[in-house]
Amino acid sequence: MTNALEQPRIICIHPSDNVAIVVTSGGLRAGTRLPDGLELVVDVPQGHKVALSDIAQGKNIIRYGEVIGTAVSDIARGEHVNESNVQLPTPPALDNLPMASRPSPALEPLEGYTFEGYRNVDGSVGTKNVLGITTSVQCVAGTLEHVVERIKKELLPRFPNVDDVVGLNHSYGCGVAIGAPAAIIPIRTLTNLARNPNFGCEIMVLGLGCEKLQPSTLVEDQPVKLFNHSDEAETSASTVSLQDESFSGFSEMIDGIMRVAERHLQRLDQRQRETCPVSDLVVGMQCGGSDAFSGVTANPAVGHATDLLVRAGASVMFSEVTEVRDAIHLLTPRAVSPEVAQMLIDQMAWYDDYLTLGHADRSANPSPGNKKGGLSNVVEKALGSVIKSGNSPIVDVIGPGERLRTRGLTFAATPASDFICGTLQAAAGMNLQVFTTGRGTPYNLAMTPVIKVSSNTTLSQRWHDLIDLDAGRIATGEATIEETGRALFDLILEVASGRTTVAAEKLGLYNDLVLFNPAPVT
Structure with missing residues (x-):
C-alpha cells in the first residue's frame, strides 16, 4: 500500500482561498492530477502554493481567507505561486481599526493541573535552578567566560541541586548614549533579565568600574570590596567590579568572583522543586x-496549547512586531479593552517609524529560507504567525524589555529576530519557551528550556535529535x-517539572542573548 506521504495532496485553509499548499513530501511534478481534477502546470515544491483557479494580473491572491498580495502577471490554474509573481500589498492602516470589538470567548477554566517548580522569595517560580551572572559592560565578557568555565569545573559539581551557571554577556554598557530616550530599552532589558525566575533571585553582576551602565543599576546592591571586609558584607555581595582597588592582578579578580559565586550556589543548592499550579508558568511563544x-x-497547535494554558491561569506571550503588523486587524478586535487595542496600535506605529x-521596510522580512519553504512575503508569514496566539483575549501589551504585568495572553512587542525576541521574552519573565520551525534551527537558551516544534514531518525525521x-x-x-496542541500542553508541564529534557539541551546547544538597542552609539 502506498504511504500517505506519497499521495498527491494539497491543503486549502479557507473556502475563499484561491491558492493551496503542496503537502506531498518532495513536492509534486508537472502533470500531476489531484482528486478534484486540478492538474499542475509546473513542478511545485513541498510547502509551496499552487493556484486553484486562474488569477488575472492585479487580482488578489488569497490564503487564510485574507489577501496576501496581488498577481504580478496572469497566473494559470495549476501554476506555482511564489514571491516572483506575488506583489506585496499595502499594510493595514492603523487608524479606524476595530477596537476590542470581539466578545471574549467563553473559555471554561482548566483546573487541577500542576508542575514541579522552584518557588522564589518574590513569588515567581522557576522551571530551572540556575546561577546567572550578568555583565554591566562588554569589556568584561572575556573574564566572565573564563570564570564561568572555572565555576562549572570547580564549584558546580559540589552543588547537585543547581542546574547550571549561565553568563549573560552582551554588547552594551559603554560608548553609548545612555541618556537617550530609546536607551531605556536595553537598560530595562538587562535589569529585567536579572529578575528572570529561573535565576532564583540570586543573580550576580560583573562590572569593570568605569562604564556608563554601573553594575548597581542592574541589582539593588552596591559593589563591595572582596578583601579586608567582613564575612557579612561578602555574603550579601551581588556585584563585583574588576577595577576594585582590593584586587592585585587577574588571579585575585577571579578568586574574588569565585568566592561570591560559591555563596550564591550554596543558597541555590538549598532549593527544592515543589508542586505549583500552572498559573505560575510564564510561557513565550515564538x-x-x-x-x-x-x-x-x-x-495552530501552539495556539491551542496557548488557550489551554490561559484557561489554566498561566501567563503566555506572543511577539515579533513585523510578523504581527500585517495581521493587526485580526488582533485589535481581540483586545479586552479599547485601551489595550490602542497599545497594540502604538507598538505597530513605533516600529513603522x-x-x-x-x-528599511517590512519587505526585508521574510528570509531566503522562509521563501524556500513556501512563504512569499511578510503578509503570508504574519497571518500564519499570529495563529500562535490562539483565540484567547489579549489582556495586555508590553514594550521591548518590559516585564509582564498580568496573567493571561500578552503581546510582548519585540523584533522578529529569533535571538532578540528570545532575550526580550526572557526579560519579560519567561520561564519556558515554545519555538516552532519549518526550516529547522538549533536555537536554544541556557537560562530557559526551549521546546522545539516542527511544522512538517520531513524536518522532524531529518532532525530527529533536535x-x-x-x-x-x-x-x-x-x-x-487539538490532539497536537494537547500533547504540547502536556509536554510543557513535563519540561517545566524537569522530568523531560529538551532535545537541544541534551546536545548542549545554546544561543547568546542579544539586546535590542535602537538608541545611538557614541
Whole structure:
C-alpha cells in the first residue's frame, strides 16, 4: 500500500482561498492530477502554493481567507505561486481599526493541573535552578567566560541541586548614549533579565568600574570590596567590579568572583522543586525558520496549547512586531479593552517609524529560507504567525524589555529576530519557551528550556535529535490540531517539572542573548 506521504495532496485553509499548499513530501511534478481534477502546470515544491483557479494580473491572491498580495502577471490554474509573481500589498492602516470589538470567548477554566517548580522569595517560580551572572559592560565578557568555565569545573559539581551557571554577556554598557530616550530599552532589558525566575533571585553582576551602565543599576546592591571586609558584607555581595582597588592582578579578580559565586550556589543548592499550579508558568511563544506549513500545523497547535494554558491561569506571550503588523486587524478586535487595542496600535506605529528611520521596510522580512519553504512575503508569514496566539483575549501589551504585568495572553512587542525576541521574552519573565520551525534551527537558551516544534514531518525525521514534537502529522491527517496542541500542553508541564529534557539541551546547544538597542552609539 502506498504511504500517505506519497499521495498527491494539497491543503486549502479557507473556502475563499484561491491558492493551496503542496503537502506531498518532495513536492509534486508537472502533470500531476489531484482528486478534484486540478492538474499542475509546473513542478511545485513541498510547502509551496499552487493556484486553484486562474488569477488575472492585479487580482488578489488569497490564503487564510485574507489577501496576501496581488498577481504580478496572469497566473494559470495549476501554476506555482511564489514571491516572483506575488506583489506585496499595502499594510493595514492603523487608524479606524476595530477596537476590542470581539466578545471574549467563553473559555471554561482548566483546573487541577500542576508542575514541579522552584518557588522564589518574590513569588515567581522557576522551571530551572540556575546561577546567572550578568555583565554591566562588554569589556568584561572575556573574564566572565573564563570564570564561568572555572565555576562549572570547580564549584558546580559540589552543588547537585543547581542546574547550571549561565553568563549573560552582551554588547552594551559603554560608548553609548545612555541618556537617550530609546536607551531605556536595553537598560530595562538587562535589569529585567536579572529578575528572570529561573535565576532564583540570586543573580550576580560583573562590572569593570568605569562604564556608563554601573553594575548597581542592574541589582539593588552596591559593589563591595572582596578583601579586608567582613564575612557579612561578602555574603550579601551581588556585584563585583574588576577595577576594585582590593584586587592585585587577574588571579585575585577571579578568586574574588569565585568566592561570591560559591555563596550564591550554596543558597541555590538549598532549593527544592515543589508542586505549583500552572498559573505560575510564564510561557513565550515564538517561531523561527518558518515555512508555509507553520501556519497550518505547528502554529495552530501552539495556539491551542496557548488557550489551554490561559484557561489554566498561566501567563503566555506572543511577539515579533513585523510578523504581527500585517495581521493587526485580526488582533485589535481581540483586545479586552479599547485601551489595550490602542497599545497594540502604538507598538505597530513605533516600529513603522523605527524601520523608516533605518531606511528599511517590512519587505526585508521574510528570509531566503522562509521563501524556500513556501512563504512569499511578510503578509503570508504574519497571518500564519499570529495563529500562535490562539483565540484567547489579549489582556495586555508590553514594550521591548518590559516585564509582564498580568496573567493571561500578552503581546510582548519585540523584533522578529529569533535571538532578540528570545532575550526580550526572557526579560519579560519567561520561564519556558515554545519555538516552532519549518526550516529547522538549533536555537536554544541556557537560562530557559526551549521546546522545539516542527511544522512538517520531513524536518522532524531529518532532525530527529533536535525536534521535541512533530506537528507535521496534522498536514498528513495523522493527528488533529487539538490532539497536537494537547500533547504540547502536556509536554510543557513535563519540561517545566524537569522530568523531560529538551532535545537541544541534551546536545548542549545554546544561543547568546542579544539586546535590542535602537538608541545611538557614541
